[in-house]
Amino acid sequence: MKTKFYKTEHFRYRQWDRGIDDGVIDKIACELKEIPNKKSLLIVSNELLKKIGAKIKKKTNLIIVSKGKALITLFYVDDLYKYLKSQKGKLNTILL
Secondary structure (H helix, E strand, O other): OOOOOEEOHHHHHHHHHOOOOHHHHHHHHHHOOOOOOOEEEEEEOHHHHHHOOOOOOOOOEEEEEEEOOEEEEEEEEOOHHHHHHHOOOOOOEEEO
16 A cells, blocks of 8 residues: 655655665554644554564654654654653644
8 A cells, every 4th residue: 555655865764774664654654544734753552563563672662753744754762751751842743
């Protein structure tokens, strides 16, 4: 299935750097019901990553930053609580 997002050059590099294939991104995109137009943090749980077949470490969550339909970057977070606490007060929409 074709993803409903487009990837920035930075996102493509980070996707390659972290070894995440297009199939995983497409499966994550299929799970989304709506796409906010402002900057958003998409938090993909460890359980969902395992379910769709991504190879990851234990207790690791994937964060995808998007703005509208543009995927900006992605990275892994081991301590989700600490990361979310660091985002307190910032203007982000968080999608779980």
